[in-house]
Amino acid sequence: DTxxxxxxxxxxxxxxxxxxxxxxxxxxxxxxxxxRQTLGQGPEFLTYFQNEAQLEKxxxxxxxxxxxxxxxxxxxxxxxxTEQGDSAMYLCASSLVRGGTSGANEQFFGPGTRxxxx
Amino acid sequence: AQKITQTQPGMFVQEKEAVTLDxxxxxxxxxxxxxxxxxxxxxxxxxLIYQGSYDQQNATEGRYSLNFxxxxxxxxxxxxxSQLGDSAMYFCAMMGGFKTIFGAGTRLFVxx
Numbered sequence: 001d002t003x004x005x006x007x008x009x010x011x012x013x014x015x016x017x018x019x020x021x022x023x024x025x026x027x028x029x030x031x032x033x034x035x036r037q038t039l040g041q042g043p044e045f046l047t048y049f050q051n052e053a054q055l056e057k058x059x060x061x062x063x064x065x066x067x068x069x070x071x072x073x074x075x076x077x078x079x080x081x082t083e084q085g086d087s088a089m090y091l092c093a094s095s096l097v098r099g100g101t102s103g104a105n106e107q108f109f110g111p112g113t114r115x116x117x118x
Numbered sequence: 119a120q121k122i123t124q125t126q127p128g129m130f131v132q133e134k135e136a137v138t139l140d141x142x143x144x145x146x147x148x149x150x151x152x153x154x155x156x157x158x159x160x161x162x163x164x165x166l167i168y169q170g171s172y173d174q175q176n177a178t179e180g181r182y183s184l185n186f187x188x189x190x191x192x193x194x195x196x197x198x199x200s201q202l203g204d205s206a207m208y209f210c211a212m213m214g215g216f217k218t219i220f221g222a223g224t225r226l227f228v229x230x
Contacts, residue, residue: 033218035220040222040223041222041223042122042209042211042220042221042222042223043163043209043220044220045217045218045219048216048217050216055216056215056216056217058217089161091163093163105151105213106153106165106168107153107165107218108165109155109162109163109164109165111161111162112161112162
């Protein structure tokens with residue numbers, strides 16, 4: 001399967017613990033996005049990478065959240081000192097942009113990681 | 119500020135009929151893209167259709183078409199010949215610059 005993959009698919013943790021999620025984008029894609037989706041809502045943008053550079057972060061991404069894409073391939077999203085309000089589906093998406101354009105491009109989504117903080 | 123509004127929390131349509139899902143947007147960027155995604159109960163986000171702000175013609179992809187009215191800032195999705203498998207959440211999204219924002223979604227129910 002050459003789509004976007006995310007691991008784990010489900011994570012249950014206790015409040016105060018740290019969690020880390022992984023996203024493997026489609027191999028030739030240079031852009032990678034993280035979103036958070038709560039029940040009954042649309043995805044909310046968290047952050048975005050162009051290759052290994054993190055170019056934009058949402059104000060939703062507090063200091064407890066950090067994302068990396070060290071080699072411009074897979075990405076990790078870490079949440080430190082989790083809170084019950086962090087419970088959500090965390091979605092990763094990737095896209096391919098050619099020629100340095102900032103135009104809109106189709107994003108391919110992974111299956112998501114569902115986080116439950118007890 | 120950018121904003122996407124989907125005013126229909128839920129819609130019903132009879133199988134084989136057409137249905138229009140509404141989406142309005144607000145942005146000051148001259149260049150932007152509009153997307154529709156489908157999210158079945160299994161949770162994956164499935165890309166349906168894309169419309170660029172400078173595209174002269176409305177986008178079409180099979181049974182999906184996007185009714186783009188730039189002056190009214192609307193980008194409604196039309197699904198023709200609805201099928202039972204079309205029952206899902208549908209999200210309108212806008213990309214301006216590098217950020218994508220999504221609407222709250224419309225849940226579509228297709229009746230047999």
